[in-house]
Amino acid sequence: MQEQKNAGWAKEEWQENPLLKRIMNTEEIFWLNPKYKSRYSNPIVQPIKVKEAEGRLKRFAPYIAKDFPETKPMKGIIESPLIEISSMKHELEESYNLAIPGKLMLKCDSHLPISGSIKARGGIYEVLKKAEEIAMKDRGFKETDHYELLASDDYKELFTNYSIAVGSTGNLGLSIGIISARLGFKVTVHMSADAKQWKKDKLTSLGVIVKEYEEDYSKAVEEGRKQASHDPRCHFIDDENSVDLLFGYATAASRLQEQLKARSILVDEDHPLFVYLPCGVGGGPGGITYGLKLAFQENVHCFFAEPTHSPCMTLGLATGLHDKVSVQDFGVDNKTEADGLAVGRPSKLVSEMMTSMLSGSYTIEDGRLFELLRKLAKTENYYLEPSALAGVYGPVQMFQSEEGERYIREEGLTGKLNQATHIVWATGGSMVPKEMMDTYLSEM
Numbered sequence: 001m002q003e004q005k006n007a008g009w010a011k012e013e014w015q016e017n018p019l020l021k022r023i024m025n026t027e028e029i030f031w032l033n034p035k036y037k038s039r040y041s042n043p044i045v046q047p048i049k050v051k052e053a054e055g056r057l058k059r060f061a062p063y064i065a066k067d068f069p070e071t072k073p074m075k076g077i078i079e080s081p082l083i084e085i086s087s088m089k090h091e092l093e094e095s096y097n098l099a100i101p102g103k104l105m106l107k108c109d110s111h112l113p114i115s116g117s118i119k120a121r122g123g124i125y126e127v128l129k130k131a132e133e134i135a136m137k138d139r140g141f142k143e144t145d146h147y148e149l150l151a152s153d154d155y156k157e158l159f160t161n162y163s164i165a166v167g168s169t170g171n172l173g174l175s176i177g178i179i180s181a182r183l184g185f186k187v188t189v190h191m192s193a194d195a196k197q198w199k200k201d202k203l204t205s206l207g208v209i210v211k212e213y214e215e216d217y218s219k220a221v222e223e224g225r226k227q228a229s230h231d232p233r234c235h236f237i238d239d240e241n242s243v244d245l246l247f248g249y250a251t252a253a254s255r256l257q258e259q260l261k262a263r264s265i266l267v268d269e270d271h272p273l274f275v276y277l278p279c280g281v282g283g284g285p286g287g288i289t290y291g292l293k294l295a296f297q298e299n300v301h302c303f304f305a306e307p308t309h310s311p312c313m314t315l316g317l318a319t320g321l322h323d324k325v326s327v328q329d330f331g332v333d334n335k336t337e338a339d340g341l342a343v344g345r346p347s348k349l350v351s352e353m354m355t356s357m358l359s360g361s362y363t364i365e366d367g368r369l370f371e372l373l374r375k376l377a378k379t380e381n382y383y384l385e386p387s388a389l390a391g392v393y394g395p396v397q398m399f400q401s402e403e404g405e406r407y408i409r410e411e412g413l414t415g416k417l418n419q420a421t422h423i424v425w426a427t428g429g430s431m432v433p434k435e436m437m438d439t440y441l442s443e444m
């Protein structure tokens, strides 16, 4: 992999491909995955692991409720609201001059407790799993014991003998840092250049060691992995390869299924569900897609959203080269204000898994992220960080592009669109400091 970096080899090979040409010019695209199988059978799929993750999060709920009192009303279950955004739907229809048939909803992971982003799912899950493992190994802790015990000084002291490390563009570091520091672990977060200062400051104030790099996300992960490998008591959370992260994210699907049921919103052959997920390295959206496919099979249609300057997953999938190519290989600079999505090379694990599960992906310009941020604030009073707006553009792409039209036709969805539900996954934002949000709202 090393020798391919900055080689530009891929660029030459794909020079004449019309889609790749547009990606290299950082134009917005909507890509349909030709390998998508509505009924997939995938050897990587292990439904039992998702069930296990669900069970573990339930066991930990009393601990979460104790150490994070804001989760008490939900009895220690970390979950976000699902809301209908019909005013935003009108706004999109007006400004893009199109019709979005069906319901438009927002899944507010931006407002997940503890760390205010989608990373409160996978990231926190993996740290809890590690803590449980240590407690069992060193203290004979059992699944049937009281998990509030893990909040005691005794256990905090035990965890200080261990450390956690992670590489991040910001939000994963924030999630891992907050939960690990509260449990008692020593934590080191390796931050890429894109990481926002307020995220680093917040972590430093919690006693987390923050290491900064001038390079992008891939470098931060690589360095973190290398440094952690020298220390047997250090667990490295590997955003590029971790299946535990993925299973943690995947638990979102059964929770969503319950939320839809509670509102009598059907998902079946006649009621398709479209889900639009912002994608960085792929763990979050990949894990959720995986869970959604287990829950809804061919009746859910998942699309990833990436910035025009960081289309790493689209490139990995469209070329079939997965993590063997980076956006830089195609002359794309990986510079975006959407810090959570500023990733130049996709996760191998996720890219391979999505080969037959993902319906497609699209890109969005940074300027449009801010435009949508202001529109959502104005119409729905919801304040998100720029990365989280990438999903909102999905229904627009779906109903204004030829590719969208083709997808609907080929999947036999034409007569079912009025009964469709579109869910835009809002991946972060509730912890953005007010001054920062004010500049987002005033940027034109």
Ligand SMILES: *Cc1c(COP(=O)(O)O)cnc(C)c1O
Pocket: 117, 118, 119, 171, 172, 278, 279, 280, 281, 282, 283, 284, 285, 286, 340, 341, 385, 387, 388, 427, 428, 429
């Ligand atoms: C991390 C993140 C994503 C994407 O998740 P990946 O696992 O990196 O693909 C999307 N939005 C926000 C706000 C994020 O922090």
